[in-house]
Amino acid sequence: MAIRNIREIGDKVLYKVSKEVKEVDKRLLVLINDMLDTMYEANGVGLAAPQVGILKRVVVIDVSEEGNNPLVLINPVILETEGEQTGDEGCLSVPGKVGTVTRPNYVKVKAYDKDMKEFVVEGTGLLARCLCHEIDHLDGKLYVDQTIDGLRNVTEDVEEEI
Ligand code: NI
Numbered sequence: 001m002a003i004r005n006i007r008e009i010g011d012k013v014l015y016k017v018s019k020e021v022k023e024v025d026k027r028l029l030v031l032i033n034d035m036l037d038t039m040y041e042a043n044g045v046g047l048a049a050p051q052v053g054i055l056k057r058v059v060v061i062d063v064s065e066e067g068n069n070p071l072v073l074i075n076p077v078i079l080e081t082e083g084e085q086t087g088d089e090g091c092l093s094v095p096g097k098v099g100t101v102t103r104p105n106y107v108k109v110k111a112y113d114k115d116m117k118e119f120v121v122e123g124t125g126l127l128a129r130c131l132c133h134e135i136d137h138l139d140g141k142l143y144v145d146q147t148i149d150g151l152r153n154v155t156e157d158v159e160e161e162i
Contacts, residue, residue: 002034003041004052009094009142011053018048018055018138021074024116028058032114035060036070044092046130048137051093059111059134063126071121073111076135082106085125089133089143090154098154099147103129 007013021028031054039047039060049058061071083105090098107128109121123131133143144151 001037002030004034004038006038006042006047006051006092007053009091009144011093013050013053013055014093014137014142015140016050016055017140018050018057020057021112024074024114028056029114031056032058032060032072036062036072039092040067042092045126046134047092048134050137050140057138059131059138061127061130061134063130072114073109073121073131073134074113074116076109076111076131076138078107078132078135079110079120080106080108081128085129086148087129089129089147091133091143094142094144094151096154097144097151099144099151100149101129101143101146102148103132107131109135 035047035052038052045063046061049056057075059073059076062069081104084102085105086102088098089101105128106124109131112118
């Protein structure tokens with residue numbers, strides 16, 4: 001188990017476009033495991049590789065209440081979106097802040113798993129929001145630039161950060 005340092009807003013790496021993964025080698029598997037450990041340790045529901053300083057198109061997500069249903073996406077691409085949801089969003093790279101963002105309410109995403117086998121995941125609600133947020137990270141985009149009315153300080157004890 002290895003916890004990696006989470007890069008924070010202002011760090012140049014968060015604004016760069018990540019590169020496609022060509023093959024899953026030992027190094028990438030270590031990265032994926034470390035990303036999962038780092039996300040769970042930080043009580044996040046999603047983490048993208050650039051958030052730990054690695055410019056590769058890798059995302060981990062777990063929106064389950066128990067935190068025992070990890071989803072690993074390599075080279076994820078949004079195929080379809082539908083509807084709209086407007087709600088609060090946070091990010092492990094923007095600690096203590098939250099902002100309101102409008103996202104699709106449904107997304108269909110194509111990605112590759114650790115065996116480089118293609119799969120499709122469909123999500124609504126929080127999962128859809130999380131998929132969009134994390135894929136934005138791979139393109140160097142932060143939610144802070146998409147808020148309806150800027151950032152607020154987190155006041156609740158528990159806030160989901162993705
Ligand atoms: Ni984030």
